Amino acid sequence: MKRTALLLLLVAAPPAAAEITHSIQSSVQMNVDGAASAAQRIGSSLAVSGNNVTLSTAPTLGSLTAGSAIGYTPGAYSVTAAGDAFSYSESFTEGDATPTATSVTTSSGNVDALPMLGVTTTTSGGVAGSMAASIATDGAMSLTAGSAGTSITGQVTQTLQLK
Numbered sequence: 686m687k688r689t690a691l692l693l694l695l696v697a698a699p700p701a702a703a704e705i706t707h708s709i710q711s712s713v714q715m716n717v718d719g720a721a722s723a724a725q726r727i728g729s730s731l732a733v734s735g736n737n738v739t740l741s742t743a744p745t746l747g748s749l750t751a752g753s754a755i756g757y758t759p760g761a762y763s764v765t766a767a768g769d770a771f772s773y774s775e776s777f778t779e780g781d782a783t784p785t786a787t788s789v790t791t792s793s794g795n796v797d798a799l800p801m802l803g804v805t806t807t808t809s810g811g812v813a814g815s816m817a818a819s820i821a822t823d824g825a826m827s828l829t830a831g832s833a834g835t836s837i838t839g840q841v842t843q844t845l846q847l848k
């Protein structure tokens with residue numbers, strides 16, 4: 686009787702239920718850097734200082750016109766009290782010519798024409814070249830990098846969830 690009751694309990698037990706979720710996600714990211722150039726024009730400057738000197742002819746800066754730099758004519762000085770100590774300093778920085786246009790042209794990701802001013806920062810762009818990627822149904826990846834300035838990332842994520 687005990688055996689029959691035990692057998693009845695086993696047969697009458699409800700089946701176990703479980704929720705199973707399986708997902709597969711695959712992705713590829715390809716990046717090609719762009720070319721860029723930033724230029725900042727510097728201006729002309731003139732500084733004069735001295736002690737025990739007399740100015741004969743003042744230094745001058747030229748006129749500013751599009752496409753040309755400003756220009757400079759030095760001053761003429763003489764010692765005021767002969768035999769006494771004197772100091773004299775004159776400095777000039779020639780600024781950039783005023784450009785009619787500043788531009789960057791690109792082909793194949795390379796910077797072909799650069800704006801050249803007092804402060805210029807240029808970054809060459811990448812070239813995709815033979816950049817390629819594939820992910821097979823079994824998760825096998827084939828990634829082919831491009832030339833300089835490129836990056837490629839492949840990813841396969843498998844998730845198995847039991848509830």
